[in-house]
Amino acid sequence: MRHYFHPEIEDVCLPDVLFALSDATRLGIAVALADGKERTAGELGGSLAKSTMTHHLKVLREAGALRVRSEGTRCYNSLRLEELQERFPGLLDHLLGFAVKCGYTSADARSRD
């Protein structure tokens, strides 16, 4: 099972989180995951090239915004909502609220339930 690096939440810094969200696709991914559910890259990616989606998920993960869980051959992505809420209270809600208003939504993302 592949191991993915996740920074400790106390090491997550504001510039990195802002950088992770400074891209229309990554904002869309974050909006799609804001319900707290896990999704695979395929479920999130829609028409995006797999390598492109892998890159964007890596940026979100390394910034501390996203957690990847391996299960068998599949990887499930989710936002680190509770940890981020504790570290930067209200930040993600605030940013994703604007992201939705501005139309950065992942129309292709499908719910897993």
Add this chain to the structure above:
Amino acid sequence: MRHYFHPEIEDVCLPDVLFALSDATRLGIAVALADGKERTAGELGGSLAKSTMTHHLKVLREAGALRVRSEGTRCYNSLRLEELQERFPGLLDHLLGFAVKCGYTSADARSRD
């Protein structure tokens, strides 16, 4: 007098503003200018190399977060606080509040009055 490009506020997009603030130095500059006053690059820069400060001010300006006003041979920088407040209500206050808490302050920035 040199002309500086400033995007129209309606063309300012969320990812660009987040990118502009996704750097410790630029967060510090924004915190230093959050009082609404104008400052020169020298007043903001402290020990930073002039070219480094010029780069950071350009990123903030091109993202729509900062306005430069030329007067004679000097340039005065200020945040586009009112316009940004209208475009993304509360966003800058929210982000700069976290920036201050996280210690991204421009200790070298001096007030002009």
